[in-house]
Amino acid sequence: MQLTLTLDGKIVNVSSGMTILDAARAAGVRIPTLCHDDRLHPYGACRICMVEVEGPQRRMVPACTTPAAEGMVVHSMTTAVLEARKSVLELLLINHPLDCPVCDKAGECRLQDLVHEYGLGQGAFAEEKRTSPPDYASPVIERNQNRCILCGKCVRICTERCAVGALTLAMRGGRSRISTAFAGPLDCEFCGECVEICPVGALTTKQFKHKARPWNLEQTSSTCIYCGCGCPITIETRRNEVVRVRAAGDHYLCARGRFGWDAVRHEARLTTPKMRVGGNLVDCSWDEALSVAATNLKVIRNRRGADGIGGLGSVRTTNEDNYLFQKFMRSVVGTNNVDLLARLKLPSGLNTAFFSGEFARMGEHEVILLLDKDAGEINPLIGAELVGAVNRCGSRLILIEEGRNKFTRIASVVIPQERDAALDSLAAGVRGSRRIAGARIRQAVGLLASATNVAVVLPARLSPDAFARIQELSGLLKQVTYYPLVTRGNIQGALDMGLMPDYYPGYQKADSDTRALFEKAWNAALPEPRGKNAVEMMEAIGHGKLAALYIMGDDPVGSDPGLTPLLQRLEFLVVQDLFLTETAKLAHVVLPAASFVEKTGTITTIERKLRRLARVEQPLGESRPDGEIIQALARKMGGDMRSASAADVLSEIKTVVPMYRDLAIGACWPPQQSPLNGALADLSLSSDSIMRREVLTAERLLFSSGVMTTRSKEMRSIAHRKKQETG
Amino acid sequence: MLLKRVKIPRAADIDVAVAHGAYSAVAAAYDMRPLDVIDEVKRSGLRGRGGAGFPTGAKWGFAAMDPKRPKYLICNADEGEPGTFKDRIILEGDPHLLIEGMIIAAYAVGAERGYIYLRGEYPAAAELLDGAIAQAYGKGLLGNNILGKGVTFELSVHRGAGAYICGEETSLIESLEGKRGQPRLRPPFPANAGAWGKPTVVNNVETLANVPSIIALGSDAYSKVGAEGSPGTKIFCVSGAVNRPGAYELPLGTTLRELIEASAGGIRAGRRLKAIIPGGASTPMLTAAQVDVKMDFNSLLAAGSMLGSGAVIVMDDTACMVHAAAVLVRFFEHESCGKCTPCREGTGWLHQVYSRILKGGARGGDIELLLNICGKMKGKCFCPLGEGAVQPVLSSIRLFRDEYERCIGKNGCSGASCKGMTHGKNYQMTSAESRAISNDQNSNTP
Amino acid sequence: MLNDDVRERIRLAALRYPDSRAALLPALHIAQAELGHLPDEAMRFIAEELNVPESDVYGTATFYSLIRRRPSGKHVISICHNLPCTLLGAEPLIDHLRTRLGVEEGEVTADGRFSYQRIECIGRCDGAPAMLVDDDCHGDLTPEKIDAVLERYP
């Protein structure tokens, strides 16, 4: 229903349910707010947004929470309104320390801006200010209660959006304060959403403390590469150095995305190429390193054939890097032995249509079936969207989980059972084949059976058997969207780019027809036989059939130290990485790669969305972007790979990968454009022989799982604190 | 009508209460359709006795019409308004009257679950109510299939824990749900989205205690008593400088003079009436000259005050009005929930200024300062608590400005005019709580 | 610290509400009656029992004046200092109480018997000045009456 109201003399049309603030925005009238945020439930506490409404008596009402009504006459600029706003500011300042010169928020502080705008002088307050000591003991975040204006946004985002509930309002009245449980140091997911939403300097980060003034910062849009969600970020730099990473706009960002970038600053970053001389790795020039690598690969190819060589790509690099990597292996080295170890972590039965959901549309599902309580640690954005769907959109959550965690608090039904048994009961219940025992199952069945639109959030690792169960249940429901949880960065892009022995880029089966297509596109003869996957390559090393390996951006030994003797059997190992990883320590040539803030390119999120990385810093030392290294190596090997920029490579990708042909930055490629659509091609790898030992706890997942997080100072401070707590 | 059984010994015992007519209206109500019960209450003109005076029948009608289920009935027994103790008299003296009222109200609005939100400061009443409820269950007046009529109503007591704001109905609901008692936005109103998001009726103890009479007597007979726009009787709580402080049930519209002189025995020994707070701490003061005002909703409004909860605080010529206002400001400062800026900061600021004045630290311009702070609060707070907090300040300055001027001019009150109300250096600014907080703060430092 | 009996009583209380969080205030009362005050441990226990974040238990508990987070005397005296009682001499009585007990507000007497706190109106204005000792109300106070009342609480 449409409503018409008058705002400062303008006629405004809005739909019913909208507030005066919404109407003002529609009319281009600016009304200041402090406690309001569109992502949170309305609150109406700060009273800065007061406007006057005509009626039998003129009334002052808060614009942010007062519903617009037909015929309402609103004034936002009267003397009374301006006085009221000034009053609120004066009241907020009476206990404020006015320590702007030493406050990191100065320059981007809503309170400071408003006080400036309303030209407040010395207020009438001449009594004692209330003070309390700041909290410096928490990792990553500092809390200064004295600057707090008690807008409650931090508490509300922590509860409504993150479901963490680490923060609370404590005490009452003028003694009210933002507190943790028992006023101790923060114990939470350290996503920093509270810092981001705080309108004043009450919550700030240690990372940014006294680092720069906000007005001196340059902002560049980029993408977080820590997990498959690929959140959009804003990188803030000063004199071409990163000083802060923030969420783009109102987007969510987790601890890794916000604070973990400092790994690129780690003192152990590789800055020069290295080669093995007499058992030791020594620094060398790029020319030496590339020559040694090229020569050795050629020698082995001559002796063993191209299939004596293998390549492992990366989930930490861009689409362009991975595309070039497989192209190099296929067209220059001449083998289909190219793969991605991260496939070992995929849900089995996975195919491209499997990633069918879009994060932002999680709230459209009536029912969400959550099969992994660690969702928020594996893919924090999925966790946040899930909480948002429940708290804001009214989605009903069914959680199968024996213990307690943050999701049990917001779930409509918690089924405290082992997963397989619960899935069986649910399927039987929906089918109606069995009398349903247990109120919870009955309730869950009721929700599932009546829902027209169900989301299933799946664990990162599933047995084929468990997956079959899920599919069976899904088959009984009306419409199911899968949200598989995937730990590692650009896995979708790496798969799209053909980092698999049996697929060319774009899931085009490596048969003779496609081979002909790619031979033409790449102007090179391509190998015929099928290649080895990562597991087969490892086995081949064991059997002495694979003599050389080129690993870009992965650290298998770091995950499974048991692989050391195997990799030691290689005649030649090239590792290209940011750090001297456990794997790199075994290499004959180590090539230093540039980090994600030092190069351009694209990545593809697990919702199949194309996002861009921006280069904001020079590559550290002599390190180079992966794509450049691959092309240089190709040239050394005499291959026909002309030197191309990331943009050129993306253009080439668009000509050969069907789903990317018209794919714009920020858009998702439709699953039906994949040649695999509908087919149940299994893109996962399983193995009993390698990477068995890798066991990650949820906390380790979030704060210290990989090459990057373990090298972030900020992430380590969190992990350290977590360890202290668990004793 | 309301206090008839209170004087009977052991009226809290269900057998005694029943022998004196308790629960007779339940059967009568069950013989009517729920909507007819609501109509009867509407016709009676009953207005809420919790302070706001909202028509009870209308409130019930909103909740009854809402299709959402379940529905809840909450009795507001938080009675926190300083000077008010009428609900306690009913709760302790005749709990079955309240339970009977609730059974009928629940039937009318379609609520099968009820709670009595009882203030934490009434431990004795808690015990009595628990006993009375258990007895009512025993007699089949609560639970399933009440009186064999297929009606269900479950009732229990929920104890508050010391927060005046929880008397405000949306804060009460938050508190009932196990949260901090901070008020909620309205709309949605509790009648549509109250406890656990479901239609909820919140009524004061005294309001509900009127219901059995309305059903038993019929609305016509009921509304013969009282004043224009304020039918029925009201329990007035007279406290302060009178000879017989106490709770007196009189028809609405009785004059303040009658109440003070006839019922409460007049002003205590040899003193003169100076000022009256007619409806609890958040209602503006009246002077002795206004003692002939009629005690009903409309007359008090016309006199510049409010009926409120009917707590009549009487001050004689020994009272210092600056101190009186200071005590009430301290109360509001202590009870502000802290959610909205004007109330949280404004009450704190007022309190600091009053404390300074009472400690002999008055400054020129303090009267204007107090008025200025009130101006920053008035009409801008989230809930009526903050709006009420400025009333003692504004009304005392308006009516007794000379006293303020004397107090401030002499750098503090001489104490000559307020013997019973010693103040000065002992006036308490900090409380045990604020000390507790500083302890907490220390644990924040590394 | 809190035993199975307390757990059971909290569970029973929770049955009265459609959502177990509503049993938070009852649980705080139950635990405080058991322990005299509410140490952090007790709040953790309640948080666990009701599946409410610890921060919420803390935030809620600290909102309410009657929930004590520090140890109190064996008997807790809550003396009213609101207007009706002040008009009839509450302040001199509070002074008397302080002198008589020899402690400040919120502190515990050396023998552990008493602690006292000022409190807002306790609805005994017909017997002002008034105070609560534990669950009992005492009105029409005078210094002598206070002394006599204290004798009754060993």
Ligand SMILES: Cc1cc2nc3c(=O)[nH]c(=O)nc-3n(C[C@H](O)[C@H](O)[C@H](O)COP(=O)(O)O)c2cc1C
């Ligand atoms: C700050 C504040 C305190 C209140 N305290 C009480 C109270 O103690 N008891 C009460 O019945 N109503 C109190 N009310 C009024 C309630 O909000 C509500 O109007 C009342 O319970 C409705 O019942 P009634 O219609 O039967 O009066 C208070 C309101 C405010 C704003």
Ligand code: SF4
């Ligand atoms: S810390 Fe910041 S966001 Fe949180 S309430 Fe205070 S001012 Fe608001």
Ligand code: FES
């Ligand atoms: S003011 Fe003290 S009991 Fe009412």
